[in-house]
Amino acid sequence: MKVFKFGGASVKNADAVRNVGNVLQAFEGEEVLVVVSAMGKTTNALELLATAYFENKEEKHDIYKQVKIFHEEIIKGLLHNSSSHTYDDIENLFIELECELENSPDSNFDKVYDQIVSYGEIFSSRVLSAYLNEAGIKNRWMDAQNFICTDNTYREGKVDWDITGNLISKKLKPIVKKQMVVTQGFIGRNKDNFTVTLGREGSDYSAAIFAYGLDAESVTIWKDVAGVMNADPKKFPDAIKIDAISYPKAIEMAYFGATVIHPKTIQPLQSKNIPLLVKSFVNPTAEGTVVGVSKEKEVHLPTIISKGNQLLISISSKDFSFIVEDNLSKIFDAFATHKVKINLMQNSAISFSVCVDNDLNRVNQLIQFLEKDYTIKSNAGVSLLTITNYTQETLSKHLQDTQLLIEQKTRNTVQLVVGLKA
16 A cells, blocks of 8 residues: 655646646556645645735735636646536635635634635645546545544644544545545644644645555655755755665754655654655656665765745843753743744853744744843844755855854754855
8 A cells, every 4th residue: 555645846737737647547556545735836825815814904805816716727727527526516615715714713823724724735636636537547535634633733733643543544544445545635633623734844744644544555755856855956956866865864854954855754654664755756767765774775965954034033131141941941931832943043151042934923923022031133034054964165165155143063964054145
């Protein structure tokens, strides 16, 4: 039994969806579960819609129309059976979304976010399933929310592994044994029957959750790159593919911000020794990268991970007291309360510096809270570079035309917070 995950780039338009069909055609007759993300940049558009709705801005209607037109155009380019019930299914989903926008929003933005942004995966999976059936690749559409059960942590749902694993094993596995199943990434449901998302780019994690419950032989993430690269090829043209890496190395890369794998994906796979394959949907017969080999078999290349849109925050006490256990406890509690994740931190006698994702809503609330007791300074528009197996030549190359703000080194890894030179 195999689990395949296709991201937004693989279903960004009608031609891309047809290509997914070509990939899946090679696996007809096999036991396959397909997990799909929202189409193209739909998640970004729905995030804007959620914000506009929450803030009661008129532009919500225009954003809604754009999202609807985008999907209608893809459907027109794919489905030639005008009597297909998919037209009605998608239309009904958009009516549901439109009705949601006419109601008063909940006071909890994260809850609002999940109810709206989750539509992207529902749309894409419905369209993909219908196209595959019309193309002769028989499959059954299933709602991931019927299997992935979470707590009430909206936008970062924590999975109830006992309930989820049991549902997937008892209810979903027999269906996958009979026919291909198409479902959604990124989404689950809590005990109150509300949608809860698993975190941005969480479809990889969904694939791992399903694989865990299905006891799958492998998970394949289909990307627009040849496999796991030692750097982002869009930023570093000389990036090369890594053929094989261990679970610990993949976890480390994901934690540091490598976008090819979601940080939570590896652990459920490692617990059942399920290999993760990262392959190209452009060249599906190529080898790609295998994640899950022993440390002795992995290739030790320098890896360069760049996270942009970072904010460097420096926190110092107003009374010049030391930033030690008492102050650090208050600061960490504030970060946890406001759900702001720290990507790098550095402590000195009277200041504490952190590098975080510049999530304006959460970060601004955090800073306002901390300013009651601390002096806060910040640098926006910085980047966090993490380089493993580095050399001085590598460091010098990547520090050109940058202003070095923080440097942290261990034996094999260096992390650099850099901004553009003035």
